[in-house]
Amino acid sequence: MKLIKNIIFLVYSSLIFYRIYVLNIPSFIQIFIYTFLPFIYILKNYGYSISILTKQKKEILVDFIILMIPILASIIVPMLFSTFDFSYFMRFISAFTYFIGYFSILVYIKKNHNSSSDFLFNLIINITCLYILGTVMLYLIPSLKEFWFSKIFIGNIQEGLYENHIAYSFRIGWSGFSGFGMTFMCSLSIVLSLYLFNKNRLTTFLFKIILLLIGNAFYGRVGLLISLLVLITYVIWNLFIKGRFIDLILLSVLSLVAFLLILNLRTKSFVIDQWYEWAMSPLKSLFLYGTVNQDVMFNMYFFPEIRTFLFGDGRYTGLNGGYYMNVDVGYMRPILFYGIFNTIIFYFLIIKKIFKLSLKDFKEISILLIMIVFLFEIKGEIIFMILPLLFIFRIYINSERGIRI
Structure with a gap:
């Protein structure tokens, strides 16, 4: 019974964080699920909820x-x-x-x-990691992807990207198109993982960080750059301020293993190879030329x-x-x-x-x-x-x- 209750809570939390909008279902039902159902639960626990606030x-x-x-x-x-x-x-x-x-x-x-805030932080990390694994599953099982996308709202523009841009093959998830917002959640989860790793020293959080970095590469390259900058900042702080060399060693070893795994996979799949070239192009540009070409973005800044x-x-x-x-x-x-x-x-x-x-x-x-x-x-x-x-x-x-x- 407790296991079933925990599974229901995990599914509920996953849908609250990463919503699914289903086709051919009246909108008021979906609004009920994502807004009024949580509100009803809060009202049901009115005394407890008010005491928190x-x-x-x-x-x-x-x-x-x-x-x-x-x-x-x-x-x-x-x-x-x-x-x-x-x-x-x-x-x-x-x-x-x-x-x-x-x-x-x-x-x-x-x-x-x-529980302490660790429970909430860990919940967010785990849900985000599950979302990334869901992306992998949708890519590996095309029939599942086709079925799922026939049932949920995606949007014409995003749907066109899947069809016309091979590098967008992994910008998918149970919510449909997964882009800038999802790569931000990966980066946020990395920060929370670093906090929990710093506190508990559990290497499982390092494995999650590697998966979250892959998620960054799936959903938005800017997220990958920012997450790497966050990791570099963390390592420098721990290396020179706290003297924790083990953090650098563990992160380096796990990153190398993940990188070698991706290199091996790209030789076996044309789509993965094309995605890799797209995802890594900003890093290549940064290391080779010392800059990242974002002219379109910076042209939007004006007085x-x-x-x-x-x-x-x-x-x-x-x-x-x-x-x-x-x-x-x-x-x-x-x-x-x-x-x-x-x-x-x-x-x-x-x-x-x-x-x-x-x-x-x-x-x-x-x-x-x-x-x-x-x-x-x-x-x-x-x-x-x-x-x-x-x-x-x-x-x-x-x-x-x-x-x-």
Whole structure:
């Protein structure tokens, strides 16, 4: 019975983190699963849930006041400029639905396991690793992939990429197309793995890191570069500050084994060979020429008109349904939408939440989180993905710092 309960919890958590939208099923049913079902569980455990939040009401109140500024701006600015583009506001709504799902997981863990934050971090790592293994399975079993993709919503653009770009063969998963957001989750899981490895010294986390790096290569090359930078930072810190040479040795050996395995596989599969060339091209460019060609990305950075810079244009989505001004880099989109001041306030909240996470066993976690968040933002927008998680992490960690729940 306990095993079945744990399996159900793992499946539920996997769907909360990496949602599946099924074709030919009424949308209200899927909304029920991902939003109202967690909310009902929270209400069912109302007393327990409230006790978690009220113990942290001062910090939550301050964060809520700060967060309300960009939220209100996302409503007011489109109205002032008569664009009535509330798509940015809907991003806040979407983030809130994820928060509800994450919070239901937190309540379940605290109620049934009374575990430390290690349990939650390990859960996120394991779910992400399962997602990567799911990608491998879908690639190895084409009939399964064909069946699965006939049942879930993918999107015409992403579906075209699978058909026309062989390097995108691995940008798949149980959620369908898996790109920038998924490679960010791999990098986040690597940071959490480093924290748990630093605390528990279990080599299993190093194996998971290797799998997560492969996931980075599957879903987005920028994630692979950022994760390698995170690992280099971690190794340098432990090598020169803490004198832990064993970390460097273990990571190097496991990385070499994984690299040799991939080299062997690419000789046996044309698709893997083409994917390898695509995934490794930024690293080759970096080592051979000292730079990574990202001209398209950096061309999206420009100084807009003063009015736009200060107050935005009130547009987040273009008239064609795509990115406004064809700009999808993280830092520019909110500036173009509601100006620099609201953008700074939003990023200030993100920074505040990250530095509040500094853990006594691994204070560098804040630095590593800052690295991945703001490096990813150079390429695309991930702040709406990290925001609900930061709130959940903070609530969870507070429960371990003398706050009884």
